Amino acid sequence: MKNCMSVDQRTIFVTGATSGIGLATAKALAGMGAFVIGSGRSVERCQKAEALIRRDYPDSRVTYLTADLSSQRQIRHLARDIRSILVKTFEKPVLDTLINNAGAFYSRYTESEDGIEATFAVNHLAPFLLTHELLPLLAESTDGRVVTVGSGSHFHAKMKWRDLQLHRFYFGWNAYKQSKLGNVLFTYEFNRRFHQKTGIRAFVADPGLVQTPIAMKQSGFLVKTFWKHHIKKGALPEEGAKTSIFLAMDPNPLKHNAIYWKYEKPLAPNSRGLDASDAQRLWDISCRLCQIETWE
Template sequence: MDLGTVALAAGVIGFLRYWALPQIRKYFAGGVCKSTARLDGKTVVITGANTGIGKETAKDLALRGARVIIACRDIAKGEAAANEIRLETGNQAVLVRGLDLGNTASIRQFAEAFLKEEKNLHILINNAGVMMCPYSKTADGFEMQFGVNHLGHFLLTYLLIEALKQAARSRIINVSSLAHVFGRIKFHDLQSEQSYDGGLAYCQSKLANVLCTREMAKRLQGTRVTVNAVHPGYVHSELVRHSTLLSLVWRLFSFFIKTPKEGAQTSIYCAVAEELDSVSGVYFSDCHPAFVAPQGRNDKTAQELWDVSCKLLGIRWT
């Protein structure tokens, strides 16, 4: 090979490595929250913040001075994450509290303890979730993905809503997914007892997040509490652990998959951006309003799902 060819090859490799690939990677990384808002004196609850995008969200909000409560099932992992966040941010007000979203008794215990300890809640980020797991049921008999991703967070929000209303201004962020596009609410078989497909059950739960965000925004008008949903993007996380296929795809295309920090940006944006003070009922992706599938904009379905959810949980939310 002559020197000219070697030089050309080196130039092409250099171009790809130092300019083209970083530009492509930047595109797939998505939006970045540019807000410098401080959260001193504000209390935040983030479910599932012991790992992944929840942990990165907790770290960012702790850096802004918030009192951050990591609500998770695995206390040991939660404490490890909290210790790391305290060391990196210098914020000692990062606490861990037990919460199993697959058990309504645990959700009620968490809420009761929170309301005894805290006066107000300024930001609630319903982040935790399960994805494409083998068929199983929660402690209360709900299909696991519908029970955790939707009903668990629905009940938690209901139990904490008065603390949110008491804050001067407060925000609820529901972490949904682009997967809602493939979802359908199967009112005739919400618990997938007649047939079960892990992927479709996940899509149903994420559609439920979008629909209930829409309905909740209407019901919270005039309360100074806003609620929005987010799609974090395709992120390196433990969420795909139940799917061998997705785990393989994630590894093969890892260059195009977001890091947890990148995936957390839209949740952070919806939690702190000043321009969103009065924005409610919107679905965001990459820190911008995003497309919502027609079934996610169906008010009749949203209201019916709301009513059914209240009935399943034995609550009355007017």
């Protein structure tokens, strides 16, 4: 195994980094000395997040980009912007860790600009496509990593292959749980295809129940009320970010074969997430939906 580089040499990109777990992750990594690029949907919120990190860590190296991850066009543009920043900043453009943190919950059926159910588009296809676009930069790292923030809700999910985007019967929690199972299947299949070839390792980080507003943004009154009371039991975002930070920086996860981690320890995921046939099936469907001809 290649030796891991020091913190101040690492370049890390974090999606959904303007609030909650994503902001806590970006802030902690920048404070540790890493070069951090964050992203969010709002220019104003990106500016506020960057200013907050610079206020607390004046010497931090951090910058933000704006993109709506439900849009494949914007994801591809975002990847080009990341490469441009790294080319301008470093002699050799390298991305050491991609943290697919951004997530969404829609209580009502919603389609992206690409005509794809929005929960599936943001929670599964966005990490899939963004990883594809950034793979050449990740492959330049001595120990490239892809960390996708998952959820324990995937334990109660199965892929609805006959209606993957839930056109016939949409229920927000089912869409969310299925997308999180998709994160595990994607991570499993990515490692099978690319770990030996590129040295990159992919992981799923389960943050546990965290006080974040994920179910408050595109939901009705009942869902918002339930979530508001439900998250009172959860940890602060700073606690929820710890597993993502650990998987992004620490050498120990590279010594294990485990793909699913919670509270900085390996955990066996839903066995459906380790089904080789399902993983390949979802991979092929995702390539088609993202208009990727082949990704081997």
